[in-house]
Amino acid sequence: MFVSLNWLKKYVDIDQLSPEDLAERITKSGIEVEGLEHFASPANNVVVGYVESCDKHPNADKLNLCQVNVGDETLQIICGAPNIATGQKVAVAKPGSVLPGNFKIKKAKLRGVESNGMICSLQELGVEEKFVPKEFASGIFVFPEDAEIGVDVTEPLNLDDIIMELGLTPNRSDALSMLGVAYEVAAILDVPIRLPHTDYHTDEEKAADQVSLTVEAKEQNPYYGAFLVKDVKIGPSPLWIRNYLMAAGIRPINNVVDITNYVLLEYGQPLHAFDFDKLGSNEVVVRMANEGEKLVTLDDQERTLSSEHLVITNGKEAIALAGVMGGADSEVTEQTTTVLIEAAYFDGQTIRKASKEFDLRSEASNRFEKGVDPNRVRKAGERACQLLQDYAGATVLDGVVEYDQLDYSEKTVTIWTSTINDRLGTNISNDQMADILRKLNFNYEQDGETFTVYAPTRRQDIVIFEDMLEEVARIFGYDNVPFTLPSGGAQAGGLTKQQELKRHINQFLEGAGLSETVTYSLTSKERVTELVSPEVAEKMVSSVSLAMPMSEEHSTLRLSILPEMLSSVAYNLARKQANVAYYELGSIFISKEEKVTKQPDEQLRIAGALTGEWLTHPWQQEKKVVDFFVVKGILEALFESLNIDVTFSQAKVDGMHPGRTAQLFINDRAIGFAGQVHPQLQKDYDLKETFVFDINFDYILEIHENEPKFAKIPRYPSVTRDIALVVDQSVQAGALEATIAHAGGELIKDIQVFDVYQGEHLAEGKKSIAFSLFYQDPERTLTDDEVEASYQAILEAVGKEHNAELRG
Amino acid sequence: MKEQLQALEKEALQKVEEAISLKELQDVRVAYLGKKGPITEVLRGMGKLSKEERPVIGELANKVRGQIADAIDSKKADIEAEELEKQLAEETIDVTLPGRPVPTGGPHLLTSIVEEIEDLFIGMGFEVREGPEVETDYYNFEALNLPKGHPARDMQDSFYITEDILLRTHTSPVQARTMNMIQGERPVKMICPGKVYRRDTDDATHSHQFTQIEGLYVDKNVRMSDLKGVLDRFAKQMFGEERQIRLRPSFFPFTEPSVEMDISCKMCNGEGCSVCKKTGWIEILGAGLVHARVLEMAGYDPKVYSGFAFGMGPERIAMLKYGVDDIRHFYTNDIRFLKQYHQA
Structure with a gap:
């Protein structure tokens, strides 16, 4: 909402404050x-000047030579505007004036003829082009005839x-x-409010004799008022109305349209003006549209309506889409003489549906959607009649043809000073309470600390106690509410086990x-199915897509963090950031x-993704x-830090390198995978060799023990034996290790691979893997015999299970 | 014999003096003090001496022997010191060469901010609770006093999956779920951080996915002044002790009264600058007293219980605190951006 402060001053005194302070x-x-x-x-x-004469420039076709009376003198001015004419009153920038954009006006010679100033357009005076009335958009501005010659244009043009x-x-x-703004300002500044007058003379002719009204859609239209005005002379509206409309961001059109817009802004009540002679009948019927009914709206679009749309009809066909837009057929034009002014209350939901469906959000629909003030509907119609009488030469027919089932009641809310203070933590007195209600212009009855408040109908938002609590708080001032800390019982805050594990x-x-x-x-x-961990792929039936995505790129909920993460990696690669190591914990x-x-x-x-050095x-x-x-090293260390045993086994995962991918298991349960992205997919994402992992956090949380258990620190020395085994290339270190651990017995505390070799001195298709075996007994020193026995048992087992031989 | 010993002493000391390595020194020791050395020889020949001469020569021989040994030891220490010095000189490195790098990672800026805020509210007795990102219409809207067709639903156009399931538009449903679970049996004091989603076109100030932290305290006798006190603590700890806060009335369907909290601008100390659009204040979060209908729906009697709620965007806080100029930075994951905040 754009509020002109000059306009606001008509209702409340705000001169005591600077605009910034206000x-x-x-x-x-x-x-x-x-x-x-x-x-x-x-x-x-810049002053108002009178064009005494306007002749062609002797040396230029498109220029005019004007004599302009500016009060104390007559200036010869050359003007190129196409709409300049003798007898006009215009804005004259005298020599020495400075126009917006630091444009200095000086005496000059144009094509050999002296020019002492400039006749201005509104744009040249700093008004935004889009608000300038169409007739002046490509030329100079022309004042009404009653403008006073010689006065500064600042005030008459509201500059x-x-x-x-x-x-x-x-x-x-x-x-x-x-x-509404005036009431708000009056409450804040504690100043009185001046309401506009709506008095007009009425003709002997009765509106009811000219037009009949039937409201069929009673629920959607609890009030409809039709005012009739005749003898209307279409023309420009008075300058002050045009000024205020422009200030509020509305381009002036003609007096009838401008007046309905002016009242809309003043009262917040949308009005519609029909050319009564083009109505097509003498009746107005408000009903829901028929399925498929057609209406050409003011913007010359043919709209196909449904039974959810409320329409104004002439008894036969729709002439307006209620509260949203009028019909083209009954539009007010230059020739219009009799106007039907509609002042109505339309149901917000109904209007909202229509304006949304046709994408016709207007000043009018916006207000109906949010709910207008019941007490201003008829009033706004009266105000329009008064202005049409005063500024469009109209004669107002007697009476208003209306249907009225509107609820005018004021909501009653009871508040108690003590309860207000309990909720705010304040110390407001009964007198202060009364004063706040007076400032708000709310009617109330007081009984000690109990206030029965009658919320005015303009404030539809006030329904319950808490709404009044807010009114009191904001007028009392939040700055005046003290700082306290909750007095409730002490409660220990903290993180859940899940959040702690996440942080770890x-x-x-x-x-x-x-x-x-x-x-x-x-x-x-497309991406959502990529790099989904096998155990997730097994479980899920479908991916979850948005009903109405904004783009295909972000249309489906992820089944893996990796696709979007790999896109981020590629983003970095494209910017010469070749070394990236990422992780993310997410759903x-x-x-x-x-x-x-x-x-x-x-x-x-x-999940994680690593590439580069x-x-x-x-x-x-x-x-x-x-x-x-x-x-793998990072993941092993991670699981070690969590005291969880994890095993890696060779696996095939879609989108992953078939020879460089492992599936991870905890207690034989699949929990994720790690490995290299398939070269094909790497290419697809514009990646270099990239390694990723994706692990189920929830399962880790399920089995993770928070408390490590104490284990005795061994007092007896350990014994180390190395063993180098020659096996077929297909035998995996993990399998050998498992056999060693099993065959070696309880005394083996640790097994480490320290060498992997293939090549010279080994047969084709063979490799050698060397392990260090760490033996220890916490209770005593080990004997050579015990270790040797274990060692032999290992040799035998790996020989049997893996065809392994001791490397010579 | 006496002369012979003195000559030996002189000769030996001379050799010690001339020795330049531990090896030469050892040779001198063997040559003069060894079992086959000349002094031993002299001592061996003492049997031929008279009874009177024997102790004199013996004493002299031992003295000479001692002198030589001392000289050797002292020379040895000198040579050792010299050699150590030489070794150390050889071992000298250029300490200005770069060290071996250790791979370094760090948290995302949003995680840092969220954890900082979590810890701050934990310190004030709040629990941290989380909930699903895909919500039902009931918990996301209806339980929060936003019935179907409510005009305020326009404020947060949402990503629906079905008519009844959507991506949550705020983390308030976690509050609704928590209250619903407790059913008015005890107070609730919680914050809920998490990802939220709205139908916004991604640009410098909008993101279809962003983060929110909401807080809720429901108890007997919770007052607006308590909200002011808690938010003031938050603002001072998060943005500095000098910061002032102010509350302005606002509107949210789930609170009444509703307020917005501003903090005094850090850049200009409230004087007015371009950061605060010359107002001296910067909007940080929305808050209010929990709407009676929200309490009711969750099984709390609004006549007995009252509460406050607040909600803030970590992106906005990060942008203010660190001058990040585009919300998309948080989701692009440019390594150069991420690394800037690893120490934050």
Whole structure:
């Protein structure tokens, strides 16, 4: 809502405050002032002049040579505007004046003829082009005949106005009118309010004799008032109305349209003007539209209506889409003489549906949607009649043809000073309470600390106690509410086990060199099926898609963090950031239904992606590129930090390198995978060799024990034996290790691979894997015999199970 | 014999003096003090001496022997010191060369901000609770006093999956779920951080996915002044002790009265600058007293219980605190951006 401060001054005195201070007070009391803008800028030495003569320039076809009376003198001015004519009153910038944009006006010679000033357009005086009335848009501005010659144009053109932009929350639709804003300002500044008068003479002819009214859609239209005015002379509206409309951001058109717009802004009540002679009948019938009924609206679009749309008809066909837009057939034109003014109350939901469906959001529909003030509907019609009488030469027919089932009752809310104080933590007295209600202009009855408040109908938002609590709080001032801390019983705050584990894992991975990302949960339909962990793919039935996505890119909820993370990696690669190590802990969304009808399962996953160099130390010629074992090492250390045993086994996962991917298991349960992205998919994402992992966090949480158990520190020395085994290349270290652990007995505390070799000195298709075996008994020193026995048992077992031989 | 010993002493000391390595020194020791050395020889020949001469020569021989040994020891220490010095000189490195890097990672800026806020409210006795990102219409809207067709639903156009399931538009449903679970049996004091989604086109100030932290305290006798006190603590700890707060009336369907909280601008200390659009204040969060209908729906009697709620956007806080100029930075995951805030 744009509020002209000059206009506002008609209702309340605000001169005691600067515009900035006023804006601050309004903001602090409840309506945010989002901006203060100058409408134009005050004129400097620009006055109203009378064009005494206007002749062709002797040396230029398109220029005119004018003699302009500016009060104290007559100036010869050359003007190129196409609409200049003798007898006009115009805005004259005298020599020495400065126009917006620091444009200095000087005496000059144009094509050999002297010109002493400039005749101005509104744009040249700083008015935005889009608000300038069409007839003046490509030429100079022409004043009404009664303009006084020689006066400064600042005041008559409202050039010094300041426009306050209000950001209205949905509950404060009362401030969608100048009067609503005036009530608000009156309450804040504690000043009286002046309401506009709506008195007019009425003709002997009765409106009811000319037009009949039937409201069929009673629920959607509880009030309809038809006013009739005749002898209307269409022409420009008075300058002050045009000025205020422009200040409010509406382009003036003609007196009838301008007056309905003016009243809309003043009262917050939308009106519609029909050309009565083009109505097509003498009746108005308000009903729901028929299925498929057609209406050509003012914007010359043919609209196909349905039974959900409320229409105004002439008894036969629709002539307006109620509250949204009028019909083209009954539009007011230059020839119009009799006008039917509609002042009605339309149901907000009905209007909302129509304006949304046809994408016709207007000043009118916006107000109906939010609910207009019942007590201003008829009043607004009367105000329009009065203005049409005064400024369009209209004669107002007697009476208003109306249907009225509107609820005019004021809501009653009872408040108690003590309860208000309990809720606010304040110490407001009964007298202060009464004073606040008086400032708000609310009627009330007081009985000690009990106030029965009659909320005015302009404030539809006030219904319950808490609404009044807010009114009292904002007028009392939040700055005056003290600072206290809750007195309720002490409660220990804290993190849940899940949040603690999340933080542990985050910190571990960060310490291990990974940077946390936050990627989008919404991915594309194409990407969503990529890199889904096998155990997730097994469980899920469908992916979860938005009904109306904004783009294909973000249309489906992820089943893996990896696709969006890999896009981020590619983003970095494209910007020459080749070394990236990422992790993220976030939800995936698993639906077990063919067609989604309930919330999907949300599972937290830990995912990561690494590419490029891992460790480099150039001057020492060291360079370690990320490989499978970098990723595995990080994960092994992570699980060690959680005291969880995890096993890696060779696996095939869609989208992953078939030879460089492992599935992870805890207690034989699949919990995720790690490995290299398939070269084909890498290419697809524009990636270099990239390694990823994706693990089920929820399962880790399920089995993780928070409390580590104490284990005795061994007092007896350990014995180390090395064993190098030659096996077929297909035998995996993990399998050998498992056999060793099993055959070696309880005394083996640790097994470590320290060498893997294939090549010279070994037969084709063979490799050698060397292990260090650590033996220890916490209770005593080990004997050589015990160790030897274990060693032999191992040799025998690996020989049998893996055809392994001791390397010679 | 006496002369012979003195000559030996002189000769040996001379050799010690001339020795330049531990090896040469050892040779001198063997040559003069060894079992086959000349002094031993002299001592061996003492049997031929007279009874009177024997102790004199013996004493002299031992003295000479001692002198030589001392000289050798002292020379040895000198050479060792010299050699150590030489070794250390050889071992000297250029300490200005770069060290071996350790891979470093770190948290995302949003996580840092969220954890900082979590810890701050935990310190004031709040629990941290989380809930599903895909919500039902009931918990996302209806339980929060936003029935179907409510005009305020326009404020947050949503991503629906079915008519009844959508991506949550705020983390308030976690509050509704928590209250619903407790059914008015005890107070609730919680914050709920998490991801939320709205139908916004991504640009410098909008993101279809963003983060929210909402707080809720429901108890007997919770007052607006308590909200002011708690938010003041939050603002001072988060933005600095000098910060002032102010509350302005606003509107949210789930609170009544509703307020917005501003903090005094850090850039200009409230004087007015471009950051605060010359107002001296910066909007940080929305809050209010929990709407009676919301309490009722969750099984709390609004005549007995009252409460306050607040909600804030970590992105906005991060942008203000660190001057991040585009919300998309949080989701692009440019490594250069992420690394800037690893120490934050």
